[in-house]
Amino acid sequence: AQSVSQHNHHVILSEAASLELGCNYSYGGTVNLFWYVQYPGQHLQLLLKYFSGDPLVKGIKGFEAEFIKSKFSFNLRKPSVQWSDTAEYFCAVERQLTFGSGTQLTVLP
Amino acid sequence: DAGVIQSPRHEVTEMGQEVTLRCKPISGHDYLFWYRQTMMRGLELLIYFNNNVPIDDSGMPEDRFSAKMPNASFSTLKIQPSEPRDSAVYFCASSHTGAGGNIQYFGAGTRLSVL
Numbered sequence: 001a002q003s004v005s006q007h008n009h010h011v012i013l014s015e016a017a018s019l020e021l022g023c024n025y026s027y028g029g030t031v032n033l034f035w036y037v038q039y040p041g042q043h044l045q046l047l048l049k050y051f052s053g054d055p056l057v058k059g060i061k062g063f064e065a066e067f068i069k070s071k072f073s074f075n076l077r078k079p080s081v082q083w084s085d086t087a088e089y090f091c092a093v094e095r096q097l098t099f100g101s102g103t104q105l106t107v108l109p
Numbered sequence: 110d111a112g113v114i115q116s117p118r119h120e121v122t123e124m125g126q127e128v129t130l131r132c133k134p135i136s137g138h139d140y141l142f143w144y145r146q147t148m149m150r151g152l153e154l155l156i157y158f159n160n161n162v163p164i165d166d167s168g169m170p171e172d173r174f175s176a177k178m179p180n181a182s183f184s185t186l187k188i189q190p191s192e193p194r195d196s197a198v199y200f201c202a203s204s205h206t207g208a209g210g211n212i213q214y215f216g217a218g219t220r221l222s223v224l
Contacts, residue, residue: 043200045215099151102151
């Protein structure tokens, strides 16, 4: 069975700080990988996805993620966070999405 | 398209009552998913359908939960009888097969409180 691990449960940053959220998955085959974001009181929205090709994928709002097959990782990054990035971030794998436990990001103004 | 539509947005009920949550997927999508989100357990997949057929219901917690999809544009998740531990936000999502597929689009969720 596939599983997804997000190591950071709660991350607190100041505005303009750089962000990296870890995501590791356990699945030996070809994978489709996703990051979803859930802003306070809202539903999940797709941030970015990786299906194939360039392992560095760019998403909305300046987010990017790098797929490293050898490390089974798909970490999310942003060079400079904003207060409006405060949200919960979920890494997910495959069609029948297996979600990580989520990382709550709080950006202090 | 209006996106995935869920109703009601909020539901407050008493223990033992029947609860029915509704979902209208995006037109043309052939997959429909039901999730439950709680602080304790995070986001859990309950069941998903493909072309109106339930494919995997292993996430359904117990027999009190049931889901149906009578047609391509409507699905229900029913809890009978409801219990306080069922309190959660229930999300419906849909996706489609094909290029650009596998992306799930989520509804706004139904916040269920069982007293």
